[in-house]
Amino acid sequence: DAGVIQSPRHEVTEMGQEVTLRCKPISGHDYLFWYRQTMMRGLELLIYFNNNVPIDDSGMPEDRFSAKMPNASFSTLKIQPSEPRDSAVYFCASSLGQSSEAFFGQGTRLTVV
């Protein structure tokens, strides 16, 4: 398996535009996590899914953020409209079960200008 794949690796967008980040988890994994890396909060959990169902989205900062997992092999994190303060590195991770290690993607570096 190629591991967790995120796309794009880098995204530069203008304030107000819609941004969609994509994640392909490791095949067979039943948990998928979205994180945001910031200086203030470190690695911040935004939302996670179990068997494609969102379990906890209390970390999603605002209504501008939404995430979906239409099937076991794909998830998206959407920001609409984007703001400069959304600039960060966004990580996706997947795991098999609750007590197994999570594998992280390479991250998407988002810059909103």
Place this chain on the structure above:
Amino acid sequence: ILNVEQSPQSLHVQEGDSTNFTCSFPSSNFYALHWYRWETAKSPEALFVMTLNGDEKKKGRISATLNTKEGYSYLYIKGSQPEDSATYLCAPYSGGGADGLTFGKGTHLIIQP
């Protein structure tokens, strides 16, 4: 979202010295405790996943212990090497849903030659 405390925030250690740092977490509803190593410009990688009170795990010069009754885990590095320089993250996992894999802010370890 779980309250996870890691200390110290940063640590400078001479090459060859041994060191340790702490992860504190709520002891109620404990399911598992994860440790990750995060090098600059890379993605976090799992070191250990621990589930049993009193458990001790080892990988090379790195080991970890777990106390689920009082809610803490220690990570030890013996004979530090420059390649050990990284941020070490812990994440407790509570069973039953609600809280996902929530990371502490990490201990930033710098090994000085």
